[in-house]
Amino acid sequence: MRATAQWAVRRAGRSPAAIYRNALAADSPVGRARALVAGLGECGTHQDVDVLLPFLEHPSPRVRAEAVRAVRRLGGSPARIAGMLTDPAPVVVRAVKQALRGQPDAVPAARLWELLAPESPPHVRLGAYEQLRAKDAWTRVHVDLHLLAARDVELGHRAQADLNDWSRRSAATAYRAPTKEMTLRLGGLIDAAEPLISPRQAHQLRWILGVG
Known part of the structure; x- marks a missing residue:
């Protein structure tokens, strides 16, 4: 649906990225943040990474996960995302694991061994394990x-x-x-x-x- 909407906007001579960018800049895009973040990640540029970074700290886990995907899609630093392997929401950690695929050095091995400790939450331990085995x-x-x-x-x-x-x-x-x-x-x-x-x-x- 977003792809069709983006196509229609372009056909009308407008920039879908600009629409997403302006909407995200508005105060609290309640209920729309996830879709807007995903949309900007699909048609934005590397310069839009700074627009998306604040959404890595959004209160909604789904929005944070979408922001992880969008930031990596637009070429954001793996290091900024790597710190979210300890996110309390499993859905976010899953998105981080996917974003770090092919980036075995994004997290130091010593840190991953710390996260693998039995006292870490199960989803954090799983993320650390999968990053270690990819080293x-x-x-x-x-x-x-x-x-x-x-x-x-x-x-x-x-x-x-x-x-x-x-x-x-x-x-x-x-x-x-x-x-x-x-x-x-x-x-x-x-x-x-x-x-x-x-x-x-x-x-x-x-x-x-x-x-x-």
């Missing part, structure tokens, strides 16, 4: 084994399925060896997680790492 191959194996070794109730099943997927699809192409420190860490985690993974998988991981 690189050995961080992916590390976080999967960490969750399995910890017998993590919330994320353990995801970690096991992901480790199985890595073993089937990606292990054979893991040409770059991990650092010595990472190798030692992973060796200990394999020992701790072995009751939850197959002996064949444990043997495969040890063989790749060159540990006994």
Whole structure:
């Protein structure tokens, strides 16, 4: 519907982006903020990012999520969005995860490990997990084994399925060896997680790492 309206406005010689921009600049576009943010994200320019940034703090989670999508669509900084991985609303964190896809370095690994802690809300932990596993191959194996070794109730099943997927699809192409420190860490985690993974998988991981 928005695409049709935008087409009609352009055909009439007007700019839909200007209409969205002016409407958002008005005081409290109650009830319309989400649609206006989405519309500007669809037809605005990079210069409109500053118009959209305040809506990342809107009281409505749906508006915040829409603002995340719009800001990234218009080339906004991933760093500004990355801080919203701790948003109290799962719908916002899901939008952040999608916006950060292909941006593995947007959040420092140390911060993601902090967010993965058991005391974090489940949706925040899931977002941190998915960002960690997207970092690189050995961080992916590390976080999967960490969750399995910890017998993590919330994320353990995801970690096991992901480790199985890595073993089937990606292990054979893991040409770059991990650092010595990472190798030692992973060796200990394999020992701790072995009751939850197959002996064949444990043997495969040890063989790749060159540990006994």
